[in-house]
Amino acid sequence: MEDTVGAFVPHGLFEVNGASDGPLAGLTFAAKDIIDVAGHVTGCGNPDWLRTHAPATATASSIRSCLDAGATLVGKTVTEELATGLTGENIHYGTPRNVNAPGRVAGGSSSGSAAAVAAGLVDFALGSDTGGSVRSPASFCGVYGIRPSYGRVPMDGVMPLAPGLDVVGWFARNPDVLDRVSRTILQGPEGKPDCGRFLVASDVMGLLDSRTSQALMDAVAEIEGLLGPAEGIAVVGDAAPSKGLASWAEIARTICGAEGWAAHGAWIEAEKPVFGSGVAARFAARARVTAEAAARANAARDAIADYLDDLLKEGAVLALPAAPGVAPEIGGSDADIEPFRAANEPIGSVSGLGRLPQIVLPMAVLDGLPLGLGLTAAAGNDEMLLGIASALYNAGAIPDRENEHE
Amino acid sequence: MEDTVGAFVPHGLFEVNGASDGPLAGLTFAAKDIIDVAGHVTGCGNPDWLRTHAPATATASSIRSCLDAGATLVGKTVTEELATGLTGENIHYGTPRNVNAPGRVAGGSSSGSAAAVAAGLVDFALGSDTGGSVRSPASFCGVYGIRPSYGRVPMDGVMPLAPGLDVVGWFARNPDVLDRVSRTILQGPEGKPDCGRFLVASDVMGLLDSRTSQALMDAVAEIEGLLGPAEGIAVVGDAAPSKGLASWAEIARTICGAEGWAAHGAWIEAEKPVFGSGVAARFAARARVTAEAAARANAARDAIADYLDDLLKEGAVLALPAAPGVAPEIGGSDADIEPFRAANEPIGSVSGLGRLPQIVLPMAVLDGLPLGLGLTAAAGNDEMLLGIASALYNAGAIPDRENEHE
Numbered sequence: 001m002e003d004t005v006g007a008f009v010p011h012g013l014f015e016v017n018g019a020s021d022g023p024l025a026g027l028t029f030a031a032k033d034i035i036d037v038a039g040h041v042t043g044c045g046n047p048d049w050l051r052t053h054a055p056a057t058a059t060a061s062s063i064r065s066c067l068d069a070g071a072t073l074v075g076k077t078v079t080e081e082l083a084t085g086l087t088g089e090n091i092h093y094g095t096p097r098n099v100n101a102p103g104r105v106a107g108g109s110s111s112g113s114a115a116a117v118a119a120g121l122v123d124f125a126l127g128s129d130t131g132g133s134v135r136s137p138a139s140f141c142g143v144y145g146i147r148p149s150y151g152r153v154p155m156d157g158v159m160p161l162a163p164g165l166d167v168v169g170w171f172a173r174n175p176d177v178l179d180r181v182s183r184t185i186l187q188g189p190e191g192k193p194d195c196g197r198f199l200v201a202s203d204v205m206g207l208l209d210s211r212t213s214q215a216l217m218d219a220v221a222e223i224e225g226l227l228g229p230a231e232g233i234a235v236v237g238d239a240a241p242s243k244g245l246a247s248w249a250e251i252a253r254t255i256c257g258a259e260g261w262a263a264h265g266a267w268i269e270a271e272k273p274v275f276g277s278g279v280a281a282r283f284a285a286r287a288r289v290t291a292e293a294a295a296r297a298n299a300a301r302d303a304i305a306d307y308l309d310d311l312l313k314e315g316a317v318l319a320l321p322a323a324p325g326v327a328p329e330i331g332g333s334d335a336d337i338e339p340f341r342a343a344n345e346p347i348g349s350v351s352g353l354g355r356l357p358q359i360v361l362p363m364a365v366l367d368g369l370p371l372g373l374g375l376t377a378a379a380g381n382d383e384m385l386l387g388i389a390s391a392l393y394n395a396g397a398i399p400d401r402e403n404e405h406e
Numbered sequence: 407m408e409d410t411v412g413a414f415v416p417h418g419l420f421e422v423n424g425a426s427d428g429p430l431a432g433l434t435f436a437a438k439d440i441i442d443v444a445g446h447v448t449g450c451g452n453p454d455w456l457r458t459h460a461p462a463t464a465t466a467s468s469i470r471s472c473l474d475a476g477a478t479l480v481g482k483t484v485t486e487e488l489a490t491g492l493t494g495e496n497i498h499y500g501t502p503r504n505v506n507a508p509g510r511v512a513g514g515s516s517s518g519s520a521a522a523v524a525a526g527l528v529d530f531a532l533g534s535d536t537g538g539s540v541r542s543p544a545s546f547c548g549v550y551g552i553r554p555s556y557g558r559v560p561m562d563g564v565m566p567l568a569p570g571l572d573v574v575g576w577f578a579r580n581p582d583v584l585d586r587v588s589r590t591i592l593q594g595p596e597g598k599p600d601c602g603r604f605l606v607a608s609d610v611m612g613l614l615d616s617r618t619s620q621a622l623m624d625a626v627a628e629i630e631g632l633l634g635p636a637e638g639i640a641v642v643g644d645a646a647p648s649k650g651l652a653s654w655a656e657i658a659r660t661i662c663g664a665e666g667w668a669a670h671g672a673w674i675e676a677e678k679p680v681f682g683s684g685v686a687a688r689f690a691a692r693a694r695v696t697a698e699a700a701a702r703a704n705a706a707r708d709a710i711a712d713y714l715d716d717l718l719k720e721g722a723v724l725a726l727p728a729a730p731g732v733a734p735e736i737g738g739s740d741a742d743i744e745p746f747r748a749a750n751e752p753i754g755s756v757s758g759l760g761r762l763p764q765i766v767l768p769m770a771v772l773d774g775l776p777l778g779l780g781l782t783a784a785a786g787n788d789e790m791l792l793g794i795a796s797a798l799y800n801a802g803a804i805p806d807r808e809n810e811h812e
Contacts, residue, residue, distance in 0.1 A: 038786075057715040058786030061558055065593065149562055152467055156557025156761070156785065163569045187471065187593060261697060262664060263570075266705030291667060291697055299672030309463040355562070379562065380444075380464030 001028075001074050005097035007116035009033050009043055011050065012076025016059075022070030023180055027123040029066055032113050033076040034083050035126060035168070036060045036157035044159050045081040045109070047092050048273035060157025062126060062168045062185055069184040074122060077112025081279045082264060083128055083161045085109045086136055086341050087328060091276035095330055100142040100401075101369045104327035107137030110169075114141040117171040124172040124181050130161045131252060132323065132348035134169035135374060138360035140327035142370025142401060144178045144389065145171045149379045150355035152186050162259035164298070165252070165352050174400075175389040178359075182386050191387030195377070196315035198227035203234040203245060204320045204350065207343050212325045212366060219363035219373040220319050222397045226388070227317060235311070235318070235350055241303035245346035248304065251297045252349040257286035258294035278334050301353045305379070308354035312378040317388065319375055321347050322360040326369035350376065357382040359389055363398050407434075407480050411503035413522035415439050415449055417456065418482025422465075428476030429586055433529040435472055436522050438515075439482040440489050441532060441574070442466045442563035450565050451485040451515075453498050454679035466563025468532060468574045468591055475590040480528055483518025487685045488670060489534055489567045491515045492542055492747050493734060497682035501736055506548040506807075507775045510733035513543030516575075520547040523577040530578040530587050536567045537658060538729065538754030540575035541780060544766035546733035548776025548807060550584045550795065551577045555785045556761035558592050568665035570704070571658070571758050580806075581795040584765075588792050597793030601783070602721035604633035609640040609651060610726045610756065613749050618731045618772060625769035625779040626725050628803045632794070633723060641717070641724070641756055647709035651752035654710065657703045658755040663692035664700035684740050707759050711785075714760035718784040723794065725781055727753050728766040732775035756782065763788040765795055769804050 003013070012033050018024065033043045036056035043050040063073060078093045088111025089095045096115035098106040106115040110127025114137030117125050127134050129147040138145025146169050153168040160166060170185070172178040179191060200220055205213045220230050236245050261283065267273075268283055275283070312318060324343035328336070351358040356376045364371040377385055392398050409419070418439050424430065439449045442462035449456040465473070473479060484499045494517025495501045502521035504512040512521040516533025520543030523531050533540045535553040544551025553575040566572060576591070578584040585597060606626055611619045626636050642651050667689065673679075674689055681689070718724060730749035734742070757764040762782045770777040783791055798804050 054712050054716070057719060057784055058555075061593075068593075068595075149464075151562025151564070152560050154558050154560055156555055158557070160570070164566070187467075187474075189474075258668060258697065262700040262704050264704075265697075265701030267708070269701075270705065287697070287701075289697060291664065291671075291693070291695060291700075294668045294697075295671030295675075295693075298668050298670075299676065302673070306460055310460070313463060378463055 001121060003121065005099060005115050005119045006094045007077050007096045007112040007121060008075045009078055009093050011041065011043060014040065014075060016067060016073040018067040018071045019069065022068065024066055024184055025070030027071045027177065028074050029071050029124045029126065030075050030077045030113060030116050030122045031063055031073065031126040032079045032110050032128055034079055034128060034159040035063055037063060037073065042159065045079040045090055045093065046273055048271055052271055056157060058157060061154035065185050066181065077116055077125060080109035080111060081275055083109045083130065083133060083159065084279060084282055086132065086344055087337060088137060089330065098141050098327055101140060101327045103329055104369065105140060105330055107140035107327060109133040110137050114138055114143060114171050117143050117173055124170055124177050126168055126170050128158065129167050129169045130165045131256060131352055132344055135348065135358060135360050136323040136344065138171055139323040139372030140370065142362040143171050143173055144175055144362060145169060145360040146178060146182060147351060147358045148186060148382050149357040152382065160263045162256040164255055164259055175393045179386045179390055182382065186382060188383045191383035191390065193226065193387040193391040194315065195227060195317045195384055195388065198230045199316055199318045200230045200232045201235045201318055201320035202232040203236055204347055207346060208321055208325065212371065215364040215366045215371055216321060216373050222363065223392060225397065226391055226395060230319065239307065241307050242300050248349040248353060249345035251300045252352050253345060254289055254293050254297035255301060257289040261286040261289065304353045305355050308356060309378050315381065315384060317375055317377055319373060320350060322372040322374035326366050326371050355379045357385055359385045361389060361392065361398055362401065407527060409527065411505060411521050411525045412500045413483050413502045413518040413527060414481045415484055415499055417447065417449060420446065420481060422473060422479040424473040424477045425475065428474065430472055430590055431476030433477045433583065434480050435477050436481050436483045436519060436528045436531040437469055437479065438485045438519050438533045440485055440534060440565040441469055443469060448565065451487040451496055451499065452679055454677055458677055462563060464563060467560035471591050472587065483522055483531060486515035486517060487681055489515045489536065489539060489565065490685060490688055492538065492750055493743060494543060504547050504733055507546060507733045509735055510775065511546060511736050513546035513733060515539040516543050520544060520549060520577050523549050523579060530576055530583050532574055532576050534564065535573050535575045536571045537662060537758055538750055541754065541764060541766050542729040542750065544577055545729035545778030546776065548768040549577045549579055550581055550768060551575060551766040552584060552588060553757060553764045554592060554788050555763040558788065566669045568662040570661055570665055581799045585792045585796055588788065592788060594789045597789035597796065599632065599793040599797040600721065601633060601723045601790055601794065604636045605722055605724045606636045606638045607641045607724055607726040608638040609642055610753055613752060614727055614731065618777065621770040621772045621777055622727060622779050628769065629798060631803065632797055632801060636725065647713050648706050654755040654759060655751035657706045658758050659751060660695055660699050660703035661707060663695040667692040667695065710759045711761050714762060715784050721787065721790060723781055723783050725779060726756060728778040728780035732772050732777050761785045763791055765791045767795060767798065767804055768807065
């Protein structure tokens, strides 16, 4: 395999053959370089991390499940440093190219995984999502992605960022592969598109500029043929336990900060790693979260999760953005990206705080650039969302772009 | 089913039928009341928790896997409050009876699950283990138990105590059922007793009184026929990154404290729940852990985990105590129990900090009371330990007590 888009890390170009048969036989895959493969150092996007860590002694269950099901691992992909970041630019390992949006970033932090899938280098790829790290790359690269319900994927051998929010997710170019990988890793039943109310998160859509939200609402209109008329609701409505999407974003930021600093603060202080622009500042902010603030945020989060499970009961499906807009141009300054990042936090907080599954469907295009639509549901309803993706694809509601770049 | 030993909570006496066939068909099971079943409130051992929480909207993956494999859930079992505690005494729901040690506690915090299995009320039961909550009940009740490698079991629908240490584990009366449940939930390969060096943790054994350690060393001698001569080593030896078992215990206590308070501190402050003796004090201590201390502890923990994976490389098996001794008498004062609890912390810290799997084998008896031997291995080697348990049982090295109480 030639890495034509800079998706793989230099120390991650190795192959592990899977079982000789199984439901994923014949498929190749890659894994974000925060997930362990026995005998290889997991680099976590930072050379100082690579230098100060030993080879993994066991292969993570999420990778092993795919190998056992017959898929072949062809390597480890570029991640933003310590799985933090939205754009996918890594000063040490470069910016994976987004073949579906030339000159634009591939999204982060699971940048290389999404880029490799979009370019057809692999059939699927594993990433991870804490605040949107599967969702924004899937949207930017025009591929399918899933952030499963919190807790459904075994997390052994995965570098923690914020263990209360972290989930391993994956990307594919068509819903059939997405579904087969999901059934392998989640061990759930076959997905069926049997759902209840079809809702649109009008308050979250309201965070977007009008052309972006219109492109997503056009996608929502395509879906109505399968799911019935969409009903606009404010997710953070009158009954919500914390008022305003900004407060939800703040709760997620506090949890991620406390847990991220607990996981990595001492290593950062001891090793003083060379970090790219923004990474050091984000960790410095994390160091300032108090235990009191973390406890308050976790309680608020539990109330939000209960509220969302009730809001989405009886198989409701909620459409919302997967990212704040199309992929930004490569090389933007921190100041350029900051508003984008600020808009991503409330968007990402809904599924994150709610422990909800979310799929990203490559349904929209704006100015020739991909834009994904997110669909979320109550915790545990992953298979329903996967069934909807397949049904929409089979009905022609999602354009088939699979073979464009192969 | 008549609950003859007080193992079940009053709100947890309901049945959920599993699939009509599968590898667990014909088996019944119970689950610790910190694990969700859709439609039922998870009580977490505290009536104020029960009162302030809504019914679960989804069934936890760990329970669902067993149902899908054909097992029938017959109810939810007593846990110590918020899964904290070593003895299994709950002021609200009573102390489950230990049929194999009359007048003695069943161990905690997964008290009801171990008691129900020991009494033959169910074929297996799910519990959880943060610092020993599967290991001490298995040892006290004379049943098989496993704390799988950290992260291998999906944790959706499980009340967190310390997400960086929490693992769902299970109990059974024979290694065949233990293995079948493990294969269902862990989705791993068939276990084979192919192992490397056989080690005994001489420093951890040294924490026990001489009669207890002798009883366990007699069990070790039984195992040598299968695993070869045992080699005594200090786990926290010269090469260990933090010196002394006491420092390992402190690291585990700090992580558990920070994460436990983050998870529940705000609820405790808001609801002021009625807690049994010791529980309130333990949470008050957790509130005092600073973010700095948590970060230092997590870094020390990562170094310990790397060290243990190296120590246990190439399939090494390490024998160590599963608990500080036989089950204490019911009704002991906090002062009576404190030395026992203090000894349990370093014992429990080895597998906890190392993210290691540990099985408990009901091999020893002291003064007519059960005493389990722990076997641990490098992370991911769960199936090897299960294979060893089956091989030892088949070779007659573990007494068959299964039918004593049925």
